[in-house]
Amino acid sequence: MNEFNSTISSPILSIENLCIAYEQGKLAVKEVTATVEKNSITAIMGPSGCGKTTLLRAINRMYDLYPNITTKGQIKLFNESIYDMSTIKLRRKIGMVFQRPNPFPTLSIYDNVLAGFKLNGIHLKRSERDEIVETSLHDVTLWNEVKDSLHKKGTFLSGGQQQRLCVARALAFKPDIILLDEPTSALDPVATSKIEDLLVNLKKQYTIILVTHNMTQAARISDNSMFMYLGELIEYEKTKTIFTNPKDSRTEGYLTGKFG
Amino acid sequence: MDLIYNNIKINAAGTLPDQSAKRKTKDHLFLTLVIFFSAITISLVLLIIGTLVMKGYHQINWAFFTQIAPDTFQAMMAKISGKVIPGGIANGITGSVYLVFLSSVIAIPFGLLIGIFLYENGNKRYAGFIRDITDVLQGIPSIVIGIIIYLWVVVHITHSYSILAGSVSLAIMMLPLIIRSTEESLKMVPDTLKEAAIALGTPYYKVILRVLIPTSFSGLITGILLAISRVLGETAPLMLTTLGNPVINWDVTKPVSAVPLLVWQFYNDPNMVDLIWSSTLFLMGFVLLLNLTSKWIASKQQN
Numbered sequence: 001m002n003e004f005n006s007t008i009s010s011p012i013l014s015i016e017n018l019c020i021a022y023e024q025g026k027l028a029v030k031e032v033t034a035t036v037e038k039n040s041i042t043a044i045m046g047p048s049g050c051g052k053t054t055l056l057r058a059i060n061r062m063y064d065l066y067p068n069i070t071t072k073g074q075i076k077l078f079n080e081s082i083y084d085m086s087t088i089k090l091r092r093k094i095g096m097v098f099q100r101p102n103p104f105p106t107l108s109i110y111d112n113v114l115a116g117f118k119l120n121g122i123h124l125k126r127s128e129r130d131e132i133v134e135t136s137l138h139d140v141t142l143w144n145e146v147k148d149s150l151h152k153k154g155t156f157l158s159g160g161q162q163q164r165l166c167v168a169r170a171l172a173f174k175p176d177i178i179l180l181d182e183p184t185s186a187l188d189p190v191a192t193s194k195i196e197d198l199l200v201n202l203k204k205q206y207t208i209i210l211v212t213h214n215m216t217q218a219a220r221i222s223d224n225s226m227f228m229y230l231g232e233l234i235e236y237e238k239t240k241t242i243f244t245n246p247k248d249s250r251t252e253g254y255l256t257g258k259f260g
Numbered sequence: 261m262d263l264i265y266n267n268i269k270i271n272a273a274g275t276l277p278d279q280s281a282k283r284k285t286k287d288h289l290f291l292t293l294v295i296f297f298s299a300i301t302i303s304l305v306l307l308i309i310g311t312l313v314m315k316g317y318h319q320i321n322w323a324f325f326t327q328i329a330p331d332t333f334q335a336m337m338a339k340i341s342g343k344v345i346p347g348g349i350a351n352g353i354t355g356s357v358y359l360v361f362l363s364s365v366i367a368i369p370f371g372l373l374i375g376i377f378l379y380e381n382g383n384k385r386y387a388g389f390i391r392d393i394t395d396v397l398q399g400i401p402s403i404v405i406g407i408i409i410y411l412w413v414v415v416h417i418t419h420s421y422s423i424l425a426g427s428v429s430l431a432i433m434m435l436p437l438i439i440r441s442t443e444e445s446l447k448m449v450p451d452t453l454k455e456a457a458i459a460l461g462t463p464y465y466k467v468i469l470r471v472l473i474p475t476s477f478s479g480l481i482t483g484i485l486l487a488i489s490r491v492l493g494e495t496a497p498l499m500l501t502t503l504g505n506p507v508i509n510w511d512v513t514k515p516v517s518a519v520p521l522l523v524w525q526f527y528n529d530p531n532m533v534d535l536i537w538s539s540t541l542f543l544m545g546f547v548l549l550l551n552l553t554s555k556w557i558a559s560k561q562q563n
Contacts, residue, residue, distance in 0.1 A: 062458065091458075098456065104456070116461065
């Protein structure tokens, strides 16, 4: 895998020997080393319990909230360690979309897009706010569907629309990387394909890291894929290569459906 | 129906389909019992409200709300001449409002903060201890609270029966209710909302202030309204802390009347006994109004 890491032409995020432990001695993620390419879609796939979501959440330091989870190793964004940055600055550069759509129920659609600013008490002029909302909703192809009901609460939308709203909310800060944790597992196939098209479009401006339980989704839209199993990064390759010519027998076993 | 486990036959007949007639009868019997007992309970409530309305409504007029309670002489004169007893319960209403307002001002900030603290540190050892203390506080008989506050406030602080003493005793009674309902309401906010706010770079105290509290707002308000409706009718602690006052009083260091105190006063005076119905009706109506309001707020949040 170190060979693949060195072929990345424009690295944006480098993970070095990352270990994450829930309790003493039980490692959920073991010595993961990977370099993510800028403006790519990198998929992390593997069977349940392999550590892919655990790995994803370490990238924006969600574990600061849970003191019983310890991490070891290094993660660097553009060569700057994420542990040296303030979490507020880090989370504006790395946004996250969760498995179940979670728009804030007390805020309108308009305010949901701006939630990152509102919750941090950042004051914007009316024109700036309108600009951010319209651009973000356009980027997620939700503008035409909601432009007449921006003041309505976000929870009145369908599941797929709510998830696109959550992506728009993450885009509002124009982050460098967007992390998505199984974003379509709670959605129907039509909504899923809309999100997938959206991600392919977004990679021109952003870098996307996507955890997916669905290997065909990884095959459809990702450029590079990581296969994880029992906490270890087994294989990390260009998606085409990993699907047609997996090097490790465990990868092959997962991809051919022998387990997972 | 027999199950074979390692050569042992276990009879698992239970209720088989062909016993459906017997089961239907049991179902009907149970349903009848449930309806019967519910009907008794509902009729009791209706009877109480009905009795109060019938006996008290003719005393309720504009004067009822704006005039202070009559003294025993006025009442006696009115009774002798067969007229309606003059006056109202304005001193009781203003007293109750002032007392409950001041006790809310004391109890709500403490209750909310302790509730938030328990929510955040719920699994630490001292959290269980704090919850136990809260339960003990809730179980203290109201007259005991009255006696203690008599000593601490009436004797040592205001040197007189006072609104302050009454409010402190009511606040102590409101506190456990607000703490519990705050913690429970906050627990009902899904973790995913907290995580969404954190992922947007929000510092944790802002997550509490701008996401957790607004989302659980209706639960918090309901808890507060229920605590208020509980202390509105408390009488024992007030007897030992505010005593009562024939006129309206706004001085926090002086005694004041309250609607339940007036009810007790009227009950004890043979000339004013008839007034107990209207004042009780008022109290009942107000408490009912608060309960219905909190239910309405809760249902609005559901939607």
